[in-house]
Amino acid sequence: MTLTVFNSLTRRQEPFIPIESGKIGMYCCGVTVYDYCHLGHGRTCLVWDVVRRYLEWRGYQVHYVQNFTDIDDKILKRAQDEGTTMEEIAERFIQAYFDDMERLGVKKADAYPRVTHALDGIKRLVSQLENQGYAYAANGDVYYAVHQFPDYGKLSGRKLEDLKAGASGRVEETDPDIHKKYDPFDFALWKAAKPEEPSFSSPWGEGRPGWHIECSAMVKQELGETIDIHAGGGDLMFPHHENEIAQSEAATGKPLARYWLHNGMVKVEGEKMSKSLGNFITLRDLLDRVDPMVLRLFMLQTHYRKPLDFTDEGLAGARNGWNTLREGLLFKTHYGKQLGWDHNPPQKSDEQIQKRFAEVVDDDFNFAGGLPILFELAKELRREGNLLLHQGTTEASAKELAVKWHTLAELADVLGLEAKAEETTSSASSLSDEEIETLVQQRTQARKAKNFAQADQIRDQLKAKGVILIDQPGGETRWYREQ
Secondary structure, three states: OOOEEEEOOOOEEEEOOOOEOOEEEEEEOOOEOOOOOEHHHHHHHHHHHHHHHHHHHOOOEEEEEEOEEOOOHHHHHHHHHHOOOHHHHHHHHHHHHHHHHHHHOOOOOOEOOEHHHOHHHHHHHHHHHHHOOOEEEEOOEEEEOHHHOOOOOOOOOOOHHHHHHHHOOHHHHHOOOHHHOOOOOOEEEEEEOOOOOOOEOOOOOOEEEOHHHHHHHHHHHHHOOOEEEEEEEHHHHHHHHHHHHHHHHHHHOOOOEEEEEEEOOEEEOOEEOOOOOOOOOEHHHHHOOOOHHHHHHHHHOOOOOOOEEEOHHHHHHHHHHHHHHHHHHOHHHHHOOOOOOOOOOOOOOOHHHHHHHHHHHOEOOOHHHHHHHHHHHHHHHHHHHHHHHHHOOOOOOHHHHHHHHHHHHHHHHHOOOOOOOOOOHHHHOOOOHHHHHHHHHHHHHHHHOOOHHHHHHHHHHHHHOOEEEEEOOOOOEEEEEOO
């Protein structure tokens, strides 16, 4: 089996071969921390979380880095509006980010570099580009000279001459610093400080870094000059990732990344998500009303490179799908004791099913194509559970069921799908066997007296306390505890 990925740089699907066998350096452009994460951020973070999980499952040692942009005009504006500092705004929304991602089940990265912690590396890189003739200073600003880098546009496929023709004077109208630049498309590596703005000292005077240079410096700081995977949302391909390539490769003479991977954007009911359209959804608001696992499943049902259309209908389908998977994942909780697993827990997966899953997902991280394998296992376990409940036996042996359950649990973990049993603590454990037997007998008497309302009430009372009843032919009623 060979993993192949669609490389945005070459615009084709290629075999994945890491720089160092068995090890992967992976960088994902993170969020600018001036507000709560929205649904688009959630998809980006979830996609690359699952890619990382899958690579680790395939045996790779992954060093995963995701940055925080904590210096930015939007952060500064929010700080000014609230009468506080950029540091306070950044800290608040970094913590909010971690809270949201924990709820969504996104594993923490191995490193979270911040711009404010990478300033020395940023200034060194700007100086290097200036010394090599790729950058120039202008009244406290420093700009990258795009015409000095012949490969500019190789990621996005855009050419400078086409960009200039398409701009037709609009750049001059919207760029207040146009008079400082050699070329209208030169971009800032360092910005001179404006009055009453936070700033940092540099060889060019007080100021702060441009957005694009930040990621170039942090990639180098955390992972080196050439990395295996550079990932992010498709909206970052141009100009952000294009400019990263221009900066890093001009400075080092080496490729910045071997594989560039981009996830598709999010729409809401077919429309681009935006505050002006009134369809802007923050991740935390969504998680307050949608099970995180339902949301994960919903996002995984669409291939990562395709646009994701967030609809109520799609969410309802994902909710039904998660109920099926959850039931399969809780098979051990519900039936493990009856099958004798309590002293001999399942520990082996089906290698053939593992192989089937890998063959599908190895095709450019096709998690959507791998999901039917999980549903197949979950439905088999649900059927066997129903047989056990109503007939007291199963078609497959306890050992075969253990392998199926362990395989499902393993593959679900790759996708970050985790089922938790409903809280029934004080429930079943608060009732003794004698008390349960008494209630069961009361229910039996109620049924004989055709008092079905009372019988149903007792059944519901026991179920709420984690006790499941199974009515057998002949009038006998068996019971077991869920936990």
